[in-house]
Amino acid sequence: MKQAPSHLLELIEPIIEGLGYECVGIEYNPHPKHGLLRIYIDSEAGIQLEDCSKVSHQISGVLDVEDPIQGNYRLEISSPGADRPLFKIAHFERFSGRQVTLNLFRPVEARKKITGSIQGVEEQTILLQEGGQVFRVPFQAISKARLVPDYSVEKGEQDDNK
Numbered sequence: 419m420k421q422a423p424s425h426l427l428e429l430i431e432p433i434i435e436g437l438g439y440e441c442v443g444i445e446y447n448p449h450p451k452h453g454l455l456r457i458y459i460d461s462e463a464g465i466q467l468e469d470c471s472k473v474s475h476q477i478s479g480v481l482d483v484e485d486p487i488q489g490n491y492r493l494e495i496s497s498p499g500a501d502r503p504l505f506k507i508a509h510f511e512r513f514s515g516r517q518v519t520l521n522l523f524r525p526v527e528a529r530k531k532i533t534g535s536i537q538g539v540e541e542q543t544i545l546l547q548e549g550g551q552v553f554r555v556p557f558q559a560i561s562k563a564r565l566v567p568d569y570s571v572e573k574g575e576q577d578d579n580k
Contacts, residue, residue: 429486431474434459439469442498446487453491455481457497465497467510475521500567507557508554510539520546522559529553533566 428571433440434457442458445571450552459473460467461567491557504518519533526532532555534548 426486428535429480429484430457430477433480434473437473439465439473442509443503445503446491448489448491450486453487453489454494455487455491456494456496456561457501458496460498470495470497500565500569502565503537504563504565507539507542507544510536510544510557510563513565517568518546519564519566520524520544520555520560521562523561524559526553526555526559 419564423446423567426446430444433442439459439461442460445454445456445459447456455471457477459469461469474493477495478493502513504513510518514536516536517533518536521529522530522532524530528557532546532553533549534546534553537545537547537552544556544557544560546555548555554555
């Protein structure tokens, strides 16, 4: 998957924001027979199926009129989920301290995949700590970034009377 071209972002983001949602990111994978346009949306109240349907209806209409994509493709509207994709520098700042897995276009210190804790952002560089090592990863080197889900559950007494 790769992030959508800027003309798609400029067309789609304002529609999503106008509907009251955050446009987390847009992925576009062109293919002659099985193209995919995936749009991630979010809101403070979370995302339900009805939200995805509402956005899909609006985006479909605009895509039909504007016709910005050549060939066949499938439109998918999704919540970001527990393994939320990170598309922008601001996302890394927002989730500082959280675990993330990065896939890289080009190696950083001989690594093309790094999982670690986001330590911060310096201009266009993500600081990622894995074990005792801090990697300085240029934002432009990242092909895919996703949060590592935190499924920690507090232990408590089990109530057998339910």
